[in-house]
Amino acid sequence: MYHKTLSYRIFNVFNICLMLIIALLCIIPLVHVLAVSFSSKAAADGNLVGLWPIDFTLESYKKTMNNPIFLHSIWVSIKRTVIGTGLTLVLAFLAAYPLSKENSAFKGRNIYSWLFVFTMIFSGGLVPFYMVIQKIGLMDSFWVLVLPGAVNVYLTILLLNFFRGVPKELEEAALIDGAGHFRVMFSIYLPVSLPAIATLALFSMVTQWNSWFDGLLYLNNAKDYPLATFLQTVIIQRDMSSMSISPKEMELISTKTVKSAQIFIGALPILVVYPFLQKYFASGLVVGSVKE
Amino acid sequence: MAFQNYKPWLGLTGSEWVGLDNFRYLFEREDSLQVIWNTLIIAVFKLMFNLGVPFVFSILLNELRKMVFKRFVQTLVYLPHFLSWVILGGILIDILSTDGGIVNRALGVVGIEPIFFLGNGDWFRFTVVVSDIWKEFGFGTVVFLAALANINPTLYEAAEVDGASRFKQTLHITIPSIIPIAIVVGTLALGNVLNAGFDQIFNLYNSLVYEKGDIIDTFVYRTAILNGEMGFGTAVGLFKSVISMILILISYRLAYKWANYRIF
Numbered sequence: 332m333y334h335k336t337l338s339y340r341i342f343n344v345f346n347i348c349l350m351l352i353i354a355l356l357c358i359i360p361l362v363h364v365l366a367v368s369f370s371s372k373a374a375a376d377g378n379l380v381g382l383w384p385i386d387f388t389l390e391s392y393k394k395t396m397n398n399p400i401f402l403h404s405i406w407v408s409i410k411r412t413v414i415g416t417g418l419t420l421v422l423a424f425l426a427a428y429p430l431s432k433e434n435s436a437f438k439g440r441n442i443y444s445w446l447f448v449f450t451m452i453f454s455g456g457l458v459p460f461y462m463v464i465q466k467i468g469l470m471d472s473f474w475v476l477v478l479p480g481a482v483n484v485y486l487t488i489l490l491l492n493f494f495r496g497v498p499k500e501l502e503e504a505a506l507i508d509g510a511g512h513f514r515v516m517f518s519i520y521l522p523v524s525l526p527a528i529a530t531l532a533l534f535s536m537v538t539q540w541n542s543w544f545d546g547l548l549y550l551n552n553a554k555d556y557p558l559a560t561f562l563q564t565v566i567i568q569r570d571m572s573s574m575s576i577s578p579k580e581m582e583l584i585s586t587k588t589v590k591s592a593q594i595f596i597g598a599l600p601i602l603v604v605y606p607f608l609q610k611y612f613a614s615g616l617v618v619g620s621v622k623e
Numbered sequence: 624m625a626f627q628n629y630k631p632w633l634g635l636t637g638s639e640w641v642g643l644d645n646f647r648y649l650f651e652r653e654d655s656l657q658v659i660w661n662t663l664i665i666a667v668f669k670l671m672f673n674l675g676v677p678f679v680f681s682i683l684l685n686e687l688r689k690m691v692f693k694r695f696v697q698t699l700v701y702l703p704h705f706l707s708w709v710i711l712g713g714i715l716i717d718i719l720s721t722d723g724g725i726v727n728r729a730l731g732v733v734g735i736e737p738i739f740f741l742g743n744g745d746w747f748r749f750t751v752v753v754s755d756i757w758k759e760f761g762f763g764t765v766v767f768l769a770a771l772a773n774i775n776p777t778l779y780e781a782a783e784v785d786g787a788s789r790f791k792q793t794l795h796i797t798i799p800s801i802i803p804i805a806i807v808v809g810t811l812a813l814g815n816v817l818n819a820g821f822d823q824i825f826n827l828y829n830s831l832v833y834e835k836g837d838i839i840d841t842f843v844y845r846t847a848i849l850n851g852e853m854g855f856g857t858a859v860g861l862f863k864s865v866i867s868m869i870l871i872l873i874s875y876r877l878a879y880k881w882a883n884y885r886i887f
Contacts, residue, residue, distance in 0.1 A: 336788070336789075338788075339788075339789050342686075342789075343686070346683055346686055346687070347687065347692070349683065350683065350684060350687060350692075350696045351696070353680070353696075353700065354695065354696040354699040354700055355699070356757070357699045357700050357702060357703055357757070357761065358699050358702065360711075360714045360715070360718055361702075361706075361714065363714075363717075363718060363725055364713075364714050364717065367717075377723075378722075378723030378724075378728065381725065452814070452867075452868050452871045452872070453864055453865075453867075453868040454864055455857075455860070455861065455864065456843065456856075456857060456859075456860020456861055456863070456864055457840075457843050457844060457847060457848070457856070457860050458843070458847045458848075458853055458856045458857040458860055459857060459860075461847075461848065537705055540707075541705075541706075541707030541709070541710075542707075543707065543709050544821075544822070544825075548848070559707060559709050562709050562710070562713065563709045563712075563826065566709075566712075566713040566716075567709065567712050567713060567716070567826050587717075590713065590717075591717070594710055594713045594714060597707075597709070597710050598706055598710045601705050601706055602702075605702060605705060608705065609697075609698060609701060
């Protein structure tokens with residue numbers, strides 16, 4: 332057995348160490364931010380904090396939670412995540428069902444499919460998109476965060492491929508018994524594909540929560556920003572001019588510890604759903620889509 | 624719009640048609656040529672490493688026999704994929720800062736002068752590529768690990784009987800078995816040659832590194848939305864979209880031909 336040879340054992344020890352180091356490298360930056368967020372301002376500004384908080388305090392979280400703009404941005408993010416995900420799922424389900432049928436059952440299926448895929452591989456670019464949003468009056472409205480991305484072609488294709496794997500006999504039996512397509516869709520495909528839909532929901536939620544650019548582009552008033560856009564403005568651009576806030580408040584949200592607390596709160600929902608996500612994507616759906 | 628000297632107050636119908644002027648301008652302006660070059664160089668490095676690193680990593684990961692430990696490693700390396708560049712950008716700006724960022728502090732311990740990761744053009748490109756690998760390599764292994772799990776174990780048993788070492792087995796069984804999937808992944812990634820990662824660069828760059836770090840997407844955003852050169856911005860964007868679409872179509876065709884891969 333190769334497991335017992337000396338050279339393999341040396342390799343194995345080396346390999347375990349390497350994997351451990353790489354895995355820790357992936358998480359250390361986040362741990363550092365967490366440590367800073369729980370440290371006192373003096374320790375953080377003096378760059379003393381490593382991976383463990385110094386002078387443990389909840390001060391920065393208290394300050395963050397007392398900021399009404401921050402709280403409102405969380406609310407906007409929750410709203411867009413819930414509404415956006417719901418809408419995406421309904422539309423993906425309704426679109427994937429007919430597109431998963433054979434050409435003989437649904438004439439012109441390929442044309443429709445390509446219409447969907449075309450939007451995925453070609454875009455007019457940023458400017459025309461911006462103009463369209465402006466012309467249809469979505470600027471500065473909450474719905475601009477939800478509607479343009481409501482049809483998620485990628486997730487639709489994943490679901491479509493999943494539907495194809497559902498045994499045809501189920502559908503045929505139902506059709507013979509006199510069920511219509513709506514009945515088949517809701518009474519057979521919906522329950523059968525619930526695990527798949529749950530996975531898509533998780534992915535869609537992550538996407539919604541993480542989106543920041545649409546908010547930056549289409550919303551002029553920082554008070555309407557979702558959390559990701561808020562963080563982008565405060566932490567990356569360090570630009571608070573659009574928020575019409577006093578210098579005192581500005582100091583409040585721009586210290587290092589508070590910034591770290593904000594970053595961590597922004598990442599928290601992802602960390603919470605992450606275990607569920609991992610359980611699903613490894614088990615198949617995403618992988619299935621890329622299989623030969 | 625791409626063919627107009629577009630003025631918002633004149634609208635689509637009122638603006639002057641200028642034919643291909645915007646496109647000619649694109650190839651005459653020095654900064655836009657530099658931007659195209661930046662995009663290509665950053666994207667190509669990312670494509671290569673984002674294929675190679677997960678490939679090697681998944682083989683090594685597959686050698687781990689303690690399932691608990693394997694799970695643990697997987698859990699940690701997949702995580703950055705799900706965090707947005709806003710979060711990661713905020714973290715990176717903090718830990719890479721020359722003013723006591725944790726990375727430069729660690730380098731200081733081994734006697735290296737602080738490096739201006741996000742303020743020096745060459746280091747910026749380096750940082751962009753490395754941080755992108757850091758974020759995505761874990762998730763990239765998902766596909767390879769699935770392929771590795773599908774390798775027929777009798778192949779290894781036969782090799783074992785014939786006295787092949789583990790290294791030989793890897794070389795002659797493992798690697799050939801996952802090469803096809805690597806080809807598919809690599810081919811499909813071709814469509815991204817002009818995508819150097821807007822989210823990432825936008826959240827990491829600053830005016831110090833515009834020369835070497837500016838890419839097509841960020842350039843379009845700044846010229847069109849911030850500077851108001853709508854017509855020109857549209858032309859650059861359209862140029863990119865068309866090239867990208869052609870590349871995607873070619874890559875789909877190739878993936879279909881070589882590996883019988885279809886998206887739906």
